[in-house]
Amino acid sequence: MNGFLPLSRRAMLATLAGAAAVTILPTVSFAEDDIVLGLVSPLSEPGDVRSGEAIKKTADLWIKKINEAGGIIGRKVKLAVYDDQGKVEVGVSAMERAVTEANASAILGVWSSSVTIGQMEVAKGYDVPLLAFYSWSDEVTSKNYPQVFRIGPYNSQIAAQMVPFVKERGYKKVVVLAEDTAYGLGFAKAFEEAAKSLPEVSLEVVQFQAQTQDLTAHMSKIAASQPDAVIVQTVFAATNLSIKQGREVGLKAEIITGWDWPLLPDFWSTVGDAGVGVIYPTFSDPSMTVTKVGQDFIDSYKAAYGSDPAIFQYYLWDNFNAVKAAIETTKSSAPADLVKALPDTKFEGTIGPVFFRNEAGTVNFHQWDKFAMFFKKLNKVGDGEAQAELVYVVK
């Protein structure tokens, strides 16, 4: 770092500060023989820190268990952790560092769709596998990048699975309340597309600012149009707000949340009575078959952290096992070898056998999709996953 030329005193100071910055850099060192996996997740604001922490816990547990069992092909496995802050440019640069500095064999733990889509370019540029699990944008797999894989759902699939449910319940007028993000508007578009197969259902999308604190105006507007059902497509805070304020302004429709946010701990304390009758879709149900691998994951997670893992953590676990299976097949940890091996990798996942669909030109490329969607209803205050009534299943 002696790259600067002789400078004025002030510029000299700048150089010193810069040089100091470089020397103090936290350098991660890895033994030659270790297999390194990159974890790039939202670990600080404005990223989704709550999910980021859950991701990190899952990853740490997996690494610990694998190394206790002797590693993969006799080599120890290490995790190189990077924070994407929920920002595209940070996530992209973090992934690049995972690849160039830590020599990661594969990148896992990526979360927000917009960040993932940015990171896909890095995966392509360096030919390193990128495994997504809860980045829901169709684009992640529909772009058909050879390096990108997903064990987890995608927007248009979830929207399509909502359609039979809407038909089953006999809704005639449905409003989608969507936040102005990739998540909210992405779903709204996909659902509008999917609902074309139900000409008898009239559909309206009401958009709102994601960071809003007051939805009474939106809910009054929706209430006045007297729909049969409102699908609230937003992350948890506005989910709670829309339910509470919707009932406040006399909304009588059934409320279906975008995902299983009502299972989060602050649901009942913030919505109270208004939460009764809310329906939520999820991939997780006690009736779901959990494999031996899955049961082992649940038990060790409970032992380590004292709580049950959420369903997305199952998929992350499968992501890690996919990489493990690919390394075992190829006997190599070189990223390019894994990119070649992953499409045909098959292994026992947490809720069934996992294999990728490889239909080029479609969203089902490097995509696993064998999950059932459960619709569950909360019938009294305080209901959790175990008490919720199963009202419909889409296989």
Place this chain on the structure above:
Amino acid sequence: MTKSMHYAIAAIFAVSGVAIASIGVKPIFADLLILSAYYLLLAGSWNLLAGFAGQYSFAHVGLAAAGAYGTAAIVNAFGVSGWLAFLIIPVFTAAIGGLLGLVALRVRGVQLPLITFAFAGAFAVFLAAASDITGGSMGMQLPKLVAGFDRSPYLILSGLLVAAFFVIQNLVLDGRIGLLMQSVRDEEEVARGIGVDIFRIKVYAFMITAGLAGLAGAFYANYVGVLAPSMLSMSEMGMVVAMAVIGGLGHRYGALVGVIVIRSLEHFVRGFGAEYTLVIITAVALLVVLFFREGIIAAVGKRLDRSVQQRRWASAKAS
């Protein structure tokens, strides 16, 4: 410092950009330097507007965002090369800045920060809500200026842009317009009395600094490749203001020192955990605002003067 020294500093930046690029640095350090150039352009031009012309605008990052989105728009819609954006966008944002000035400068004093704040706020709502046009929080993508992951072109460009900024700043401050800007800041009524067209000077200051903000935005868009509304959050504007204030408002190298201090701080304190970064940075900025109102440069300068005087006094006594 003499005039030629100010130009020498600009030249040093241009050369060191090339030097660093040819030596090659770790990607993380390259990213740090490149984005620091973006912040320097922003904080430096805000310092010109607030520190020298006395016009405290809170729409500055908004103008950079307009420049960045503008770049993405012309690259995507008309297939214009990203390089051309460096020429087109500053003109475009200077025009917006001029319009903003024409409108916002109808109010005076502390109302100016408020009205510009409102413009920036409304623009941020638009960027997020009009997702059909802007991509909303999903972001707006554009192809990179140089394909691949090589940072050297951007390092060279950073050096050149910083050099260009200092050259422009020198031209403005050493020219007639700079003097008039400072007269408007210091004694608006007196300046008016001696026949300075105050309104015109203010609008020019808005246009020049908006052009520089647009240049920063075009650079950001071309380098990062994905734009999101978070680019113009309140805390980003706060960061830019903090950079200018820490170094010293109204000092030619105030923004440079501020950018160095804040970017290094950001870098060092990352290790404590990201949530502490913002606390430490804002605490430092607040302390400087409270106790070193003229900024670090002036505070250090005074101390140096004092110690020089003491030494002289001591040596005089000894002899």
Place this chain on the structure above:
Amino acid sequence: MSAGADHGTKPMMDQLIVQSLILGLLQGGLYALLAVGLSLVFGILRVVNFAHGEFAMLGSFAAVFAVTSFGMPAWAALIAAAAAGALVALITNVVVLRPIYLSRMRQKGEYTIIATFMLSQFLIAATTVLFGTTYRNLPGLWESNLNFFDYVYLSGNRLVAFSAAIVMIGTLFWIVYRTDTGRAWRALTQSPLGASVVGIDIHKYANYAFLVSGAFAGLAAGLLAPLMFVFPSSGVVALVKAFIVVIIGGMGSIGGALAAGLLLGVVEVMGTIFVASGYTDAYGFALMIAVLLLRPAGLFGKMGRAI
């Protein structure tokens, strides 16, 4: 407000107009309560306080902790909110602002903006580290949803909050126009120099103004919390609304703040329902820009002097 008449039947449109008007007015009362303190401080000290929103945010946190950690009832939580807001405001005035307006630097008004802006960023960051970003809920005084003839729907909390806001603003009117403190404030607003000549202690009355300003912000946040949530960056929203209200109403005018608050509430709700639902926050900004350009002193302000 005729847009949107094409969907829905006529009576439903009427219902929606009545409902949104009432919602807007109720919301507006709280905006006014958030703003009067900001306006008061501006009138007396010419300080545009960017940390005003954080007085509110810290007040609402105090209320939440009063209930969750100390088991206090909901009404006591409101007092805690007001007290916390007042305390933070007082400290802000003494530590951050007084040194600036006592100094001889140029452009003090602008510099206080920067100082309070930095303070606000610091308080948000510090609160985030201390309490995390989890959304918290505060129980209200009247936790039930009311239904008036199947026509207008409201929550009890909203009515309580609005009534409290109006009572408090009335109290402030009484203080300003019927007490010695109020007379001193008005004197300071009209002429700081004149007031000091006749022996009014500017520091004392500035402190009083900040105490009231912080207490009102804290109380407003405590009343808003049951309707929304409590989290570290909630002050930003509060600040933006308060600014808009103060600008529209005229800086330093309490009656103006009340009228402007109600106007902002109605415009936001009506805009959201009848124009475009995704632009809620933009309506206030648009209103503010229009007022600054057409009537820089505010719709109800009567200030002739340059600020």
